Amino acid sequence: MQQGHQDFYNALREFIPETRLITDPLRTLAYGTDASFYRLIPQIVVRASDEEEIIKIVKLADRHNTPVTFRAAGTSLSGQAITDSVLVQLGDGWDNYKISDDGSTITLQPGVIGGNANKYLAPLNKKIGPDPASINTAKIGGIAANNASGMCCGTAQNSYRTLNSMRVVLADGSVLDTADPESIEHFRRSHSVLLDSLDCLSQQTRTNDDLRERIEHKYRLKNTTGYALNSLVDYEDPIDILQHLMIGSEGTLGFISNITYNTVDEHEHKATALIFFNTVRTTCEAVAILKKTPVSAVELMDRAGLRSIENKAGMPPFIKELPNDAAALLVETRAADAATLQQQVDAIAASISGLETTKPIEFSTDPAVNAQFWAIRKGLFPAVGAVRLTGTTVIIEDVAFPVEQLADAVHDLHQLFTKWNYSEALIFGHALEGNLHFVFTQSFDTQAEIDRYDGLMDEVCKLVVHKYNGSLKAEHGTGRNMAPYVEMEWGVDAYRLMWELKELLDPRGILNPGVILNKNSNVHLENLKSLPAADELVDKCIECGFCEPTCPSRALTLTPRQRIVLWREIARLEKSGEDPERLATLRKEYQYQGTDTCAACGLCSTTCPVGINTGDLTRSIRSRKNENHTKLAQWLAEHYGGLTSATRATFKIADVTHGVIGTKAMSAITNTARKVTGGLVQQWSPSMPKAAPKVKAYQPTPDETGPEVVYLPSCASRTMAPSRGEEDQTPLADKTLQLLRKAGFNVIIPEGLDNLCCGMPFQSKGMFEAADYKANETERFLLDCTDQGRIPVYSDTSPCSLRLQENMDAKIKLYDSIDFIDQFVLDRLVVTPTTDAVALHITCSATRMGQAEKIKRIIKACSSNVVIPDHITCCGFAGDKGFSTPELNASSLRTLKDQVKTCNTGYSTSRTCEIGLTHHSGIDYKSIVYLLDRCSQPKQVNDNSNPENSQISVQPL
Structure with missing residues (x-):
């Protein structure tokens, strides 16, 4: 660390714990990465927890003349969220919000994810205006600081236009809250020189006809290049000017500590059409016509884009x-009611009826069809990422043209792609605003490739600015990427004005220097990120960060994106042979940060644009580490019945000991043993289960009626009973049998269960051969006891169900408990919902199997008061990680207790997950089967009315 930064670090330690000050080479590289194609490694990463810390950091930076850069989610694409100085991240404590009584405004802290803000507003049929493609990852701080817009937002509903008020920390550490008259008055007194200067600049701008007209023209289009000069002509009060300047300023003028948006309507009724034209020109003519109709979104896709997805299912x-x-x-068009929606559909279709289309225009109101249409559009970017050569990155550029010139502009862009040999480049975008994104792959490993990129971008900029008077950055922000071209787009006077604003609000240049304004004409070609081959499991990663909100270790160690970044660096160092000391350090630290604390839950794959499961990489790494244990793993797999018995005995001994010496002594003894053995002794908690009795086999008698089902209890269900102190001590296997019989099912429990396993315990540790051995053994067993798949199988534990479904003969109809209950059981019961408040945890495996809505439907049938905690995805127990690496479970569930304090009980679908949930919530968690059994009575079903009713009609999932 440089001396100046060392002094800064020492000063930070006086008010921020060292656990939130990161300087090691592994995490500074990982945390310093954003979604752009630039790489800078910070000297210090600070996880700030509140506004008071931000104020102190900014004042300290001013005193030490040390640059700081603020970071929210790091999904920005133009290099505005990276630094080689001090990176300030949002830690816990930045996700509060408040909605006005009528829903007309929402006040948000900068750590709130945009999609969550819309979730909070959904019951009021409202949403925030900005709707970037990254909305389910991007945080409000970044959305406002970049003036992000999106597909339906246009220019009328972006952050600038829907801003109500904000609270901002300026470069001198002062705070202005524009929603507080007292704060405004105080600021007017303390910062009169600043406000007078803004007023003077505003007056000069409004009276400079050429400049004012230039500004007005630029903001008729989408435009995020440079500072929001429109604030100088749109507003006269310097307070209004100041707060609107913060929008799109990319953290270079101040830190937005909260923002209040005027919300917009989110109409329930929607209709969508995918309309094909034989030529781009006709397509663009349609856009110009549609702009005058009641459309909510018009997204353009060129032929290259359509070609990239035409072979998809x-x-x-x-x-x-x-x-x-x-x-x-x-x-797409939206309306408050069905009748209005139909009128709008008719008007839209009529408006372009004179244009030739490839197929007749057909609007659909079916949510599934609409979702498919949007999946096509949203799949264009990842389609390029999925086919790119390893070592190349995916670049998405973002320009805007006057709509009436859109066809010519698309043609000219295609010509440039051909000239510079970007044959894979495709164009799509928000056509109503003339906003086009073009996507291409790029390598930066040779000077020739850098020159090719430079040549393309130089000609694109000249095309956009000189020929079409368009915007070089419509919605992705200027960053480093377009900083050298700001003067080209805006002209000398406007560019000089931007520098005056920067120097006025940040006179020492400590806030994110080099971003938006940069006198280095080559900054866009420097510090380019390399993406070397690391492992084919993750080489397609584009480091967008969409995976991060789903990861249970995101607040403890690393996220999937960060794990991949580090594994790429390790692979690069191994290949190059350079800096063996750094390689050794990264390898050593990665063991805990990357491997040991990865839950390998696979949730990252559900939000990754190219479907990467970083858990697969973790298991692969574990496999290499465990190569010497292959024989032991195979022996355990072959003697699994004995292992099951030993596990049951261990739980029994632990429970008896707990009963004799009490919770306090048990905790003390096991905690000491864990410390002494360096973690070899597993974590114990009062929520540890008792030993379950052995599940008895059962074959129905010939006179028993009802649909047949084979019940497959998991090894967790067979060994773990409820914990000591739970009110209902019935083991899950018995409770499941009771529920299924109540619903009229003829339940078969086969002989030989104790030796069965889906293979998950072996797979999670990278012991793939043993895992497949157990899965194959279970497959053969189920084929035999289901009469070669004739009888369906009920699996009671979601992670096991997922593993089995991925490795099972298609003849076997294996249903997870959620699917079976939703599809077959609920209709055979009379359910009387309780008014008790109950909590629901949706396991990662249930999410991956697409069961979220089903389990919500089940629990809401059982209770009228259901709590589903925010921000909790995978619980982090991860099979046995809750015992061996309990801090992962604790970190993942750190916000759980406060969210479920009104609940009596919690429910889920995995016994191991329920152990950690119980421990960290203060309430008992158990299988949802317990709740359904408690709330239900059998419905009279006449299974003899039709001989076919003796079997369930099943379809493969």
Whole structure:
């Protein structure tokens, strides 16, 4: 660390714990990465927990003349969230919000994820205006600081236009709250020189006709290049000017500690159409017409874009036959009621009826069809990422043209792609605003490739600015990427004005220097990120960060994106042979940060644009580490019945000991033993289960009626009973049998269960051969006891169900408990919901199997008061990680207790998850089967009315 930064670090230690000050080479590299194609490694990463700390950090930076950069989610694409100085991240404590009584405004702290803000507003049929593609990852701080917009937002509903008020920390550490008259008055007194200067600049701008007209023209389009000069002509009060300057300033003028948005309507009724045209010109003519109709979104996709997805499942076959100049528009319209929606659909269709379309125009109100249409549009970016060569990155550029010139602009861009040999480049975008994104792959490993990129971007900038007077950055922010071209786009006077604003609000240049304004004409070609081959499991990663909100270790150690960043660096160092000391350090630290604390839950794959499961990488790494244990793993797999018995005995001994010496002594003894053995002794907690009695086999008698089902209790269900102190001590296997019989099922419990396992315990440790051995053994067993798949199988534990479904013969109809209950059991019961407040945890495996809505439906049938905690995805127990690495479970569930304090009980679908949930919530968690059994009575079902009713009609999942 440089001396100046060392002094800064020492000063930070006086008010921030060292646990939130990161300087080690592994985490500074990992945490310093954003979604752009630039790489800078910070000297210090600070996890700030509140505004008071931000104020102190900014004042300290001013005193030490040390640059600081603020970071929210790091999904920005233009290099605005990286630094080689001090990176200030949002830690816990930045996700509060408040909605006005009528829903017209929402006040948000900068750590709130945009999609969550919309979730909070959904019951009021409201949403925030900005709707970037990254909304389920991007945080409000970044959305406002970049003036992010999106598909339906346009220019009327972005952060600038929907800003109500904000609270901002300036470069001198002062705070202005524009919602507080007292704060405003105090600021007017303390910062009169600043406000007078803003007023003077505003007056000069409004009276400079050329400059004012230039500004007005630029903001008729989408535009995030440079500072929000429109604030100088849109507003006269310097307070209004100041707060609107903060929008899109990318953290270079101040820190937004909260923001209040005017919300916009989120109409329930929607209709969507995918309209194909034979030429781009006709497509763009349609856009100009549609701009005058009641459309909510019009998304353009060129032929290259359509070609990239035409072979995907569910795509209409005729897409392959479209001519080379074809294009498509995804059109959506929304309304408050069905009648109005139909009127709008009719008006939209009529408006372009005179244009030739490849197929007749058909709008759909089916949510599933609409979702498919949007999946096509949203799949364009990852489609390029999925086919790129290893070592290249995916670049998405973002320009805007006057709508009336859109067809010519698309043609000219295609010509440039050909000239510079970007054959894979495709175009899509928010056509209503003339906003086009073009996506291409790029390598930066040779000077020739850098020169090719430079040549393309230079010509694109000249095309956009000089020929079309458009915007170089419509919604992705200026960053480092477009900083050298700001003067080209805006002209000398406007550029000089931007520098005056920067120097006025940040006179020492400590806030994110080099971003937006930069006198280095080559900054966009420096510090380029390399993406070397690391492992084919993750080489397609584009480091976008969409995976991060789902990861249970995100607040403890690393996220999936960060694990991949580090593994790439390790692979690069191994290949190059350079800096063996750094390589050794990274390898050693990665063991805990990357491998030991990864839950390998796979939730990252559900939000990754290219479907990467970073857990697969973790298991692969564990496999290499455990190569010497292959024989032991195989022996355990072959003697699993004995292992099951030993596990049951261990739980029994632990429970008896607990009963004799009490909770306090048991905790003290096991904690001491864990410390002495360096973690070899597993973590114990009062929520530890008792030993379950052995599950008895059962074959129905010939006179028993009802649909047949084979019940497959998991090894967790067979060994773990409820914990000491739980009110209902019935083991899950018995409770499940009771529920299924109540619903009229003829339940078969096969002989030989104790030796069965889905293979998950072995797979999670990278012991793949043993895992497959157990899965194959279970498959053969189930084929035999289900009469070769004739009888369906009920699996009672979600993680096991997922593992089995991924490795099972298609003849076997294996249902997880959620699917079976939702599809077959609920209709056979009379359910009387309780009014008790109950908590629900949706396991990671249930999420991956697409069961979230099903389990919500089940629990809401059982209770009228259901709490589903925010921000908790995977619980982090991860099979046995809750015993061996309990801090992962604790970190993942750190916000659980406060959220479920009104609940009596919690429910889930995995026994091991329920141990950790119980421990960290203060309430008992158990299988949802217990709740359904408690709330239900049998419905009279006549299974003899039709001989076919003796079997369930099943379909493969």
